[in-house]
Amino acid sequence: xxxxxxxxxxxxxxxxxxxxxxxxxxxxxxxxxxxxxxxxxxxxxxxxxxxxxxxxxxxxxxxxxxxxxxxxxxxxxxxxxxxxxxxxxxxxxxxxxxxxxxxxxxxxxxx
Numbered sequence: 001x002x003x004x005x006x007x008x009x010x011x012x013x014x015x016x017x018x019x020x021x022x023x024x025x026x027x028x029x030x031x032x033x034x035x036x037x038x039x040x041x042x043x044x045x046x047x048x049x050x051x052x053x054x055x056x057x058x059x060x061x062x063x064x065x066x067x068x069x070x071x072x073x074x075x076x077x078x079x080x081x082x083x084x085x086x087x088x089x090x091x092x093x094x095x096x097x098x099x100x101x102x103x104x105x106x107x108x109x110x111x
Contacts, residue, residue: 043070049062
C-alpha cells in the first residue's frame with residue numbers, strides 16, 4: 001500500500017484494515033493493521049515523500065495535498081472516540097441515578 005491508500009483508510013475511519021501480504025518465503029498471508037498503525041504507516045510514507053520533495057518540485061504539491069488529507073483524517077478519526085466517551089459518561093450517570101432511586105425506594109419501604 002502507498003501513502004495515498006493509507007491516508008484514505010485513515011480518512012474513512014477504519015479501526016482495522018485487513019489485506020493480503022505477499023511474502024516470498026511463506027506465501028501470501030492476511031495481515032490486520034490497527035488504527036494507530038494506520039496513522040503510523042501514513043506518516044512514514046508522508047515523511048518519505050517530504051524528503052523526496054526537496055529534490056523534486058513536482059512532489060511538493062503532492063506532499064502538501066496528502067499532508068492536508070492526513071491532518072483532516074487524523075482530526076476526523078478522533079470524533080467517534082469522543083462520541084463514545086460521552087455516551088459512556090451518560091450511561092454511567094443514568095445507571096447512578098437508577099441506583100440512587102432504587103436505594104431511596106428500599107429505604108422508604110423500611111420505614
